[in-house]
Amino acid sequence: DAKTTQPTSMDCAEGRAANLPCNHSTISGNEYVYWYRQIHSQGPQYIIHGLKNNETNEMASLIITEDRKSSTLILPHATLRDTAVYYCIVRVEGGSEKLVFGKGTKLTVNP
């Protein structure tokens, strides 16, 4: 079973920030939080990951709470092309374990 829980769906206005929450209350000390997204009919695509510090890259920012039991993926200026299913996953960095996907959050960016 997935180790994370996410809202089933969210909406966001184009140009606004999209904040996608994820709960991972049973996360272990050596597990990272990974985010992937899947645009319609395509394979999932890596977005960002982090351990305990906030992370930012060209796609998004990741905010992890101090107790590491939850995190938020932030798309700072959502576009229509960001409409996708977003998956939050915990895994050990460099680990060989099977990646277990939950059902993710369907984000719809509206014009």
Next chain:
Amino acid sequence: DAGITQSPRHKVTETGTPVTLRCHQTENHRYMYWYRQDPGHGLRLIHYSYGVKDTDKGEVSDGYSVSRSKTEDFLLTLESATSSQTSVYFCAIMDRGSYYGYTFGSGTRLTVV
């Protein structure tokens, strides 16, 4: 993705026939995975491989077999296709030393009629 290709992209087959899907990588990664995706179920792991001739079952392996005779190819076989195996199949590769985890192929849409 440039490093991983799946074939065929689309296939329609009849119930009871054998079907083989191919995943090919150019990255020389050790780990390869087959997932299926169905509405309401998300991505579910079928089988995975951690090296040539080394494979293991995932959560929905019944009715599927796999083979990996060389690093670059991971084959998924439906011995006798059933309508419940109509799905989109994704292959993934993983570089254990990579921070980004998995890279997925573009998927194979299989319809069993």
